[in-house]
Amino acid sequence: GENVEQHPSTLSVQEGDSAVIKCTYSDSASNYFPWYKQELGKRPQLIIDIRSNVGEKKDQRIAVTLNKTAKHFSLHITETQPEDSAVYFCAASLSGAGSYQLTFGKGTKLSVIP
Amino acid sequence: SAVISQKPSRDICQRGTSLTIQCQVDSQVTMMFWYRQQPGQSLTLIATANQGSEATYESGFVIDKFPISRPNLTFSTLTVSNMSPEDSSIYLCSASGRSYGYTFGSGTRLTVV
Numbered sequence: 001g002e003n004v005e006q007h008p009s010t011l012s013v014q015e016g017d018s019a020v021i022k023c024t025y026s027d028s029a030s031n032y033f034p035w036y037k038q039e040l041g042k043r044p045q046l047i048i049d050i051r052s053n054v055g056e057k058k059d060q061r062i063a064v065t066l067n068k069t070a071k072h073f074s075l076h077i078t079e080t081q082p083e084d085s086a087v088y089f090c091a092a093s094l095s096g097a098g099s100y101q102l103t104f105g106k107g108t109k110l111s112v113i114p
Numbered sequence: 115s116a117v118i119s120q121k122p123s124r125d126i127c128q129r130g131t132s133l134t135i136q137c138q139v140d141s142q143v144t145m146m147f148w149y150r151q152q153p154g155q156s157l158t159l160i161a162t163a164n165q166g167s168e169a170t171y172e173s174g175f176v177i178d179k180f181p182i183s184r185p186n187l188t189f190s191t192l193t194v195s196n197m198s199p200e201d202s203s204i205y206l207c208s209a210s211g212r213s214y215g216y217t218f219g220s221g222t223r224l225t226v227v
Contacts, residue, residue, distance in 0.1 A: 034215065043206065043218040044157070046115065089156060098210030101147050106156045 002027040004092050006105025013080050014113050021108045023090035024072040032096035033066060033073045036089045038107075044089060048075070049096060080112045116141050116211025120219025127197055127226050134193045135222045137207035142187035147208040148180070151221075157206065163190045197226045 003026040013019050025033075031052035036044035050057045050064045050073065057064050061080075066073040077084055087107045094100040117140040127133050137146065145164055149157040161169040161182055169182040183191045194201050207219040 032214075043220050046215050046217065049215055093216075096210065096214045096216070098143055098145055098216070100145075101159050101162055102157075102208070102216055103159075104156045 002103040004105040010109045012111045019077045021075045025092040030092040032093045035075050038087045082112050085112045115215045115217045116209050118219040124223040132195045137219050139188045141211040143209040146190040148192045149206045151204040199226045202226045
């Protein structure tokens with residue numbers, strides 16, 4: 001089955017700096033790659049996702065890049081703010097349309113220092 | 115994306131008893147997924163619930179311990195049976211609705227004493 005590796009496990013950045021989290025996946029058939037933000041005691045919230053026919057997607061301060069050949073994808077957060085502090089999970093799936101499960105990375109705890 | 119209501123939000127249970135967790139989705143979905151999240155850990159898939167057929171369990175999870183019902187396309191339950199302290203965890207359901215992307219229920223924080 002699919003295996004997703006995520007690095008780093010913890011990341012501290014100064015407010016205003018950029019943060020990058022990287023994931024690799026093992027199943028070349030995976031074609032949907034979401035990122036979730038989970039604040040303490042809350043459910044994971046989808047912040048951005050990308051499908052395999054796209055190399056990059058941006059939403060304000062957040063961007064995701066995908067390299068299908070290398071089987072890795074990354075989350076980029078620019079101009080970080082204290083409210084970005086949370087645990088971020090990457091995931092991979094055969095589809096984002098509901099028929100296949102998500103396989104998650106182990107998570108990255110991001111701390112943004114004011 | 116789908117909106118999922120999950121209950122109970124938390125419970126404290128005696129060992130040896132069972133707890134049933136319910137998830138209601140605001141739209142019809144083919145699959146619903148049940149995950150477990152240990153404190154400070156990632157999400158681990160327990161099983162996939164497909165309406166009209168038996169759930170599909172991941173390695174390490176069995177039907178006798180985690181029976182699942184899926185009576186229709188908007189509802190599912192997960193039961194944690196014969197609980198022990200090792201079952202203390204957060205349990206989450208997930209689904210993808212009419213638009214792309216998966217959402218999660220608010221989670222059930224289970225403590226077994």
